[in-house]
Amino acid sequence: MPARPSSTSTASSAAVLTAFLTVKDAADYLGLSHHTLYVWRHRRQGPPSFRMGPRGRVMYRVEALDAWVREQEQADSRSNLALNPLSVSVRH
Numbered sequence: 001m002p003a004r005p006s007s008t009s010t011a012s013s014a015a016v017l018t019a020f021l022t023v024k025d026a027a028d029y030l031g032l033s034h035h036t037l038y039v040w041r042h043r044r045q046g047p048p049s050f051r052m053g054p055r056g057r058v059m060y061r062v063e064a065l066d067a068w069v070r071e072q073e074q075a076d077s078r079s080n081l082a083l084n085p086l087s088v089s090v091r092h
Contacts, residue, residue: 019062020052026060030069 026047027034040046041058047068052059 020059021062021065023049023058023060026065029062029065 021029023034023037026049027037030037030047037046037049037060038058041049047060048064049058049060051057
């Protein structure tokens with residue numbers, strides 16, 4: 001009987017499998033349509049992506065998606081009090 005992989009190796013292999021996402025999976029991860037990601041990629045907008053493998057599939061790194069979301073949050077004045085004009089005190 002073959003040895004079963006330990007939970008540690010199973011967890012690490014799962015992490016490897018989810019380190020890169022296809023356009024469809026990245027869209028699901030972000031709650032967007034895959035069409036939106038393709039349009040953003042064509043316009044050089046949105047999260048960073050790259051081509052991988054001999055067929056050149058468009059892929060996204062999960063860590064890059066997370067970083068991109070954090071950047072969007074910081075750039076939005078409703079999420080970033082430093083950018084919100086309503087949070088600035090008026091000086092006389």
